[in-house]
Amino acid sequence: MDRDQVLQLHIPEPKHRPGELADFSHLRLPLAGEIRRPPIAASAYEIRDLAYELIRVLDDEDRAVGPWAQPLEPAFLLRGLRAMMLTRAYDERMFRAQRQGKTSFYMKCTGEEAVAVAQACAFECGDMFFPTYRQQGLLIARDWPILDMMCQVYSNSADRLKGRQMPVFYSSREAGFFSISGNLGTQFSQAVGWAMASAYRHDRHIASAWIGDGATAEPDFHYALTLAAVYHAPVVLNVVNNQWAISCYQGMAGGDESTFASRGIGYGVPALRVDGNDFLAVYAATRWAAERARSNLGPTLIEHFTYRAAAHSTSDDPGRYRPQDESAKWPLGDPIERLKRHLVAIGAWSDAQHAALVAELDETVRETGRRAEALGTLNAGPLPDPASMFEDVYKEMQPHLKRQRREAGLEPGGTPRPAEGA
Amino acid sequence: MAAMNMVQALNSAMDVMLGRDPDVLIFGEDVGYFGGVFRVTDGLQKKYGRERVFDTPITEGGIVALAVGMGAYGLRPIVEIQFADYIYPAMDQLISEAARLRYRSGAEWFAPMTVRAPCGGGIFGGQTHSQSPEALFTHVSGLKTVIPSNPYDAKGLLISAIEDDDPVVFLEPKRLYNGPFGGRPDQPAKSWAGHPDAEVPLEHYRVPLGKANIVRAGQAATVLAYGTMVHVALAAVAECGIDAEVIDLRTLSPVDVETIAASVDKTGRCVIVHEATRFSGYGGELCALVQEHCFYRLEAPIERVAGWDTPYPHAFEWQYFPGPDRVVQALRRVVEA
8 A cells, every 4th residue: 555645535527528529338238138037036136137237128120129028019009109209298398388487397308208108007007106206207108187287387276286386296196196295205215105004904006116316315215225125015116317417417326336226236125227218128127026016025126227318407407517419329219219110110100100199199288288278377377276375284274374364365255464473 | 090101101092093993003113022112112012913013123214204105005103203302314204295295285195194202301311312302393384293291191192193184293201201200300200100190091082182281270470381391380380389370282283372372361471481492492482472462461571491502411411401490480580570
């Protein structure tokens, strides 16, 4: 050891910044079909290699190959394609609506549609989702009406959340979609509790949760993995590694040191790492994990390796921190394009049909948008009754809230009164 | 009816609820096989099974997160945080999640959980086993905060908390587990034996949340207290002979403003006593409420007796603890003003 050696502080930095050309040649990408498909009863240790690999099904000739390729009906795949396309069309419309001042904020999931949509297709009705903010595809794939989602984004008179939540923080008990929190990671450990409750009741439904690469550094990620492992909770835990947490690349959350999937091994949670832009791979991995959970074999951690093609949100400008061409250079392509090409390759779809569906979905979204706007927008109203902001703080409105509602002049038939305490 | 100390009364409340409602579960650190470090869940795992009363790893944030998820499923979990001082890792789950779930989901989901935690000093626990963090919870819209002062209330309030569909932080003054404590550590410790509030029905009953209890009627001044300080206040009143009315708040949120205001309107003088630190403490809110409701009836400035604004010092516990001498001084100041 050099006695004159002084310590050096390491601050991770992405390989390329704006003004430079993006380059993903350092990524080791296994070929489609190359990675084995173990039995669902495998332990985390026995399949530890899968946490460092990348499960891929769609090859460069758009064929579904290898042990993870499953015989799936074209009609089923077309439903998945449609849900991804509708998600993208919806995102585009709502992004523009924000730019037009109709709401305060919006977040697209462009490039990540396969993660939510293929997963929703892999779970069963009654399975419970604990999403984060970029899984709108879960709702759309479960045929939840986009009109209801738009009303939430506009905080309008038909918003079931009564104008209380920022745009995209959806909640739908009926769709099995848990209320989204802005405090990242909290849902990850809650999903374990839901799954344990389902097991306690000897139910058949399982839970699934999503977290971003950045938020894996939150304590809830650790709580979830520990508790899911300890209690063999029937839960599928997903890390959506879209490379960016606002302006911080995935290495800032430790992704340069080891894969996010590999985090599972130390907890004894079997882990898979999947090409998140490959609908068939995401679907197959999720089915594998769901089957494990449903068979009392416990939790699975899945890292979905994908790319956030758009800005973090309408408040973000990725041109300030990543190369302009990075999105175009992403080596795993676009999930919609890849599934479309596969369907064309197997003779179940055509370019003309695809173009027609794009036009149809655009029209659906436009027409639904008009109906949503007729129910109100954040800038022009009508909004929910402001008196409702005092409701649901508690099951029964507490006396001090009744007094404050009166003080705010919002009591039905009341008049504003001078300030008064609790 | 049976004579019970506070530990037994709390245990009885959970026993009754486990027996009545299959959706009730208990979990936390050391609560299962061992029965809890303060023995509050003693015997419950044996009686109801591991699936209903179980141990967790040391993960306060994880414990509350599990309870949120279980509540979303439809269960009614009771969790124990081993010491209130350990609750801080769970604050995100308590504040951002449990307390806000009903509101943010348009009442689609809620968190019908009870979070039990021993609080307060008097056992030489130092700064990490003595704190009274109630004001952190009363500041949070969507949470309810309860602190009992005797076995009868402890059982009835805990049953109300468990049955409540809102999340309840249930703080248990650990110095009162085995007996009432008037704040004089040099005197022999008392047990609950023979105390009227230690006669506890074996069956189900409720003490409603949001209702204070006048534990001593009086005319000369009002003392607002809760938890251990109820007994300190009673001891102080007995020692100084001032005919004070002592109110045990029992529930800090929602607070029983009517009972407080009626008393201060009558006495015109008010002393607020809590063990928690003073600055930005719950006493500040009580002080504001009293002046808002009773300003024109007040005959003297409101007094606050509280823990000093320092961490809880191990060796100087009794210089820190707001004992009866300080309460007596405050009572004298309000009646002599």
